[in-house]
Amino acid sequence: MSFSFTRFGAVLFKEFVQMRRDRITFGMMIGVPIMQLLLFGFAINSDPKHLPTLVEMADQGPVTRAVLMGMKTSAYFNFQGIVTSQEDGDRALRDGSASFVVVIPPGFERDVVRGLAPEILLSTDASDPSAAGAAVGAISGIVDKAVRQTLTGPLHYAASAADPFSVTVHKQYNPEGRTSTNIVPGLLGIILSMTMVMITAVAIVRETERGTMEALIATPVRPFEVMLGKIMPYVLVGYVQTLVFLMAAHFLFEVPFIGSPFAFFAGFNLYIVVNLALGFLISTVAKSQMQAMQISFFTLLPSILLSGFMFPFAGMPGWAQTIGTAIPATHFLRLTRKVMLKGADLADISSDMFAMAIIMLVIVTVALKRYRQTLD
Amino acid sequence: MNTGDMAISVRGLTKTFGSRTVVDHFDMDVPKGAIYGFLGPNGSGKTTTIRMMCGLLIPNGGSGQCLGYDILTEPQSIKENVGYMTQRFSLYEDLTIRENLDFIARMYRMKNRKTDVDDALKGLGLTDRANQLAGTLSGGWKQRLSLACCMLHDPQLLLLDEPTAGVDPKARRDFWDEIRRLSAKGVTVLVSTHYMDEAVQCDYIAYIAYGKKLIDGPAPDIPDMIGLNTWRIEGPNITKMEAEMRRTAGVEQVARFGSVLHVSSTDGAALDRVAAEHRKKGTYHWQKQKGGLEEAFIYLMATATDNFTEPKEAAE
Ligand SMILES: Nc1ncnc2c1ncn2[C@@H]1O[C@H](COP(=O)(O)OP(=O)(O)O)[C@@H](O)[C@H]1O
Ligand SMILES: [Mg+2]
Numbered sequence: 194m195s196f197s198f199t200r201f202g203a204v205l206f207k208e209f210v211q212m213r214r215d216r217i218t219f220g221m222m223i224g225v226p227i228m229q230l231l232l233f234g235f236a237i238n239s240d241p242k243h244l245p246t247l248v249e250m251a252d253q254g255p256v257t258r259a260v261l262m263g264m265k266t267s268a269y270f271n272f273q274g275i276v277t278s279q280e281d282g283d284r285a286l287r288d289g290s291a292s293f294v295v296v297i298p299p300g301f302e303r304d305v306v307r308g309l310a311p312e313i314l315l316s317t318d319a320s321d322p323s324a325a326g327a328a329v330g331a332i333s334g335i336v337d338k339a340v341r342q343t344l345t346g347p348l349h350y351a352a353s354a355a356d357p358f359s360v361t362v363h364k365q366y367n368p369e370g371r372t373s374t375n376i377v378p379g380l381l382g383i384i385l386s387m388t389m390v391m392i393t394a395v396a397i398v399r400e401t402e403r404g405t406m407e408a409l410i411a412t413p414v415r416p417f418e419v420m421l422g423k424i425m426p427y428v429l430v431g432y433v434q435t436l437v438f439l440m441a442a443h444f445l446f447e448v449p450f451i452g453s454p455f456a457f458f459a460g461f462n463l464y465i466v467v468n469l470a471l472g473f474l475i476s477t478v479a480k481s482q483m484q485a486m487q488i489s490f491f492t493l494l495p496s497i498l499l500s501g502f503m504f505p506f507a508g509m510p511g512w513a514q515t516i517g518t519a520i521p522a523t524h525f526l527r528l529t530r531k532v533m534l535k536g537a538d539l540a541d542i543s544s545d546m547f548a549m550a551i552i553m554l555v556i557v558t559v560a561l562k563r564y565r566q567t568l569d
Numbered sequence: 570m571n572t573g574d575m576a577i578s579v580r581g582l583t584k585t586f587g588s589r590t591v592v593d594h595f596d597m598d599v600p601k602g603a604i605y606g607f608l609g610p611n612g613s614g615k616t617t618t619i620r621m622m623c624g625l626l627i628p629n630g631g632s633g634q635c636l637g638y639d640i641l642t643e644p645q646s647i648k649e650n651v652g653y654m655t656q657r658f659s660l661y662e663d664l665t666i667r668e669n670l671d672f673i674a675r676m677y678r679m680k681n682r683k684t685d686v687d688d689a690l691k692g693l694g695l696t697d698r699a700n701q702l703a704g705t706l707s708g709g710w711k712q713r714l715s716l717a718c719c720m721l722h723d724p725q726l727l728l729l730d731e732p733t734a735g736v737d738p739k740a741r742r743d744f745w746d747e748i749r750r751l752s753a754k755g756v757t758v759l760v761s762t763h764y765m766d767e768a769v770q771c772d773y774i775a776y777i778a779y780g781k782k783l784i785d786g787p788a789p790d791i792p793d794m795i796g797l798n799t800w801r802i803e804g805p806n807i808t809k810m811e812a813e814m815r816r817t818a819g820v821e822q823v824a825r826f827g828s829v830l831h832v833s834s835t836d837g838a839a840l841d842r843v844a845a846e847h848r849k850k851g852t853y854h855w856q857k858q859k860g861g862l863e864e865a866f867i868y869l870m871a872t873a874t875d876n877f878t879e880p881k882e883a884a885e
Contacts (some may be wrong), residue, residue, distance in 0.1 A: 199674055199678050200676055202675075203675035207661070207668070210668065214663045215663070315753060363664060404655060404659045405661060407657075408659035408718075409676075411653040412673065412677060413645060487704070
């Protein structure tokens with residue numbers, strides 16, 4: 194198999210010319226990200242429950258146990274285990290395995306009894322404020338009730354004190370709790386998915402539908418040259434979209450970007466490739482441009498609903514989380530939030546990269562299998 | 570015949586899609602330099618056969634060569650040397666005329682691309698309109714541009730799949746003038762068509778129905794092969810006579826040419842009896858004649874309905 198750069202270049206050039214002449218699509222590719230950014234920039238509120246929570250417990254008494262039990266029955270918190278140091282808790286918050294870390298200070302019960310108003314610390318990953326918000330709002334009431342129920346009899350006096358204890362909420366990563374900060378990175382994943390998948394699928398199907406594909410493959414051009422030449426221009430579109438998007442996010446919503454740009458770049462490229470592969474797969478199934486568009490939209494829905502973009506991932510039921518895990522957008526979303534808002538580097542996002550790589554492998558395998566069939 | 574004299578020579582070509590056999594043990598020999606007509610109703614397998622002959626589809630069975638290259642193992646060489654004009658208009662409507670030609674030239678990695686494209690534009694008489702979008706051309710012009718694209722790399726063999734479908738008669742005549750010019754230069758042309766007036770311009774004919782070849786040979790031999798007996802009828806109120814003939818048993822085919830009626834049948838005796846009866850009346854002038862190409866093609870075309878469903882009886 195000899196690869197011809199002349200032919201590959203010709204296909205690439207042709208694709209660019211066609212893209213430029215198709216004004217509406219071209220305008221959409223740049224306009225849609227900005228439009229959606231503005232639309233979604235507004236808060237989407239929800240009241241998620243069962244968020245993963247870790248406990249750093251330095252006191253074992255009945256009051257402490259009552260507090261934890263109260264948090265559990267409130268259904269907001271889902272206790273996943275014990276941490277023994279602050280570093281462990283911080284790491285869990287950063288990599289997303291916990292949304293909350295509850296720190297009960299040593300001698301908590303003793304201090305309550307003595308009326309010293311000790312402090313419970315609730316550290317929360319506020320990069321997703323809609324997830325943390327409701328639980329944070331509820332915590333004081335829950336703990337208060339638990340303490341009052343436990344402190345009966347001779348200890349009753351302690352409970353009736355004005356403030357037997359206090360809860361300090363420590364919001365990490367997004368101290369102001371702004372929803373747009375969280376929405377914006379997620380939206381990038383959705384927009385990229387939408388344009389990459391749909392445009393690739395449509396561009397390939399268009400060629401088949403208009404009958405130009407047959408004439409094209411009747412020339413000496415190799416299928417690989419055609420595919421590469423058709424897909425490359427859209428990689429560039431993805432770059433432009435992302436650049437436009439990040440700038441808009443920075444200037445309009447003041448979304449920070451504190452992590453490693455290299456980590457983001459690596460994850461972003463992998464995500465683009467996954468989406469192009471998906472678009473390619475759809476093009477082998479769809480019979481018309483209309484179908485390609487519809488199937489693309491169909492794949493977009495789970496990306497919006499189950500990736501953690503619309504609803505906090507941890508708050509979704511188990512089956513939805515399972516589906517969500519198979520969606521590339523889920524991993525890109527986590528990765529982008531970690532890098533942009535939590536300052537993650539390449540090592541912190543390796544699990545997301547790995548997941549995307551596996552999804553890509555599956556898609557490419559199926560797509561290539563189908564592509565051989567349709568050539569015949 | 571020696572296969573060295575053949576531009577295309579295939580044996581037993583078979584193609585199935587799912588459980589349907591679309592082309593069934595198809596043999597064909599296209600002599601070099603000939604204009605070879607490939608006839609058959611819609612869905613009979615013409616396009617599929619052509620695709621197999623130029624390496625776009627892999628046959629399930631059979632073998633053959635195209636310009637000396639094996640259709641199973643050397644599709645790449647066939648693609649380099651054949652000009653294939655697909656059934657549908659297959660240029661990029663959103664590219665200009667020049668961009669289309671230039672794109673094709675790059676696909677064949679032509680050395681003197683610029684000159685060849687300029688020459689093609691000049692040959693088409695489109696030099697002034699080179700920067701017009703191909704999509705704005707009329708049907709006839711699109712057809713000519715497609716042909717020019719196929720001929721850009723100077724192939725020795727042209728495969729034209731219903732090149733004149735949906736084109737007005739004047740443009741069709743021009744198109745055929747062009748085909749004959751190319752043929753005179755030594756290019757072999759295989760052309761599938763629906764039109765009888767185009768079929769009569771071919772040197773050789775093959776007819777396919779339900780994926781099976783029914784008849785093939787030099788065009789002048791086709792009427793005898795079909796064995797059609799024909800009477801020519803002239804006289805007053807030919808329209809009424811035409812209607813009557815269509816109802817008459819023993820007459821298989823009625824064709825009207827202006828004020829003249831040709832009635833034909835493969836059963837000569839039955840037709841002669843009809844003629845004898847009518848001649849006694851004397852109103853019309855009946856004359857027996859040798860069946861021509863026209864009747865033969867009308868006969869072939871008439872027996873053929875669209876082939877998209879399975880044949881009702883045994884194929885034919
Ligand atoms: N890729 C394909 N898959 C399934 N069926 C096909 C395919 N291509 C053609 N056919 C079927 O094969 C038959 C012959 O088609 P075709 O070769 O296009 O006929 P023609 O060119 O004579 O009109 C038709 O019934 C058509 O529906
Ligand atoms: Mg056809």
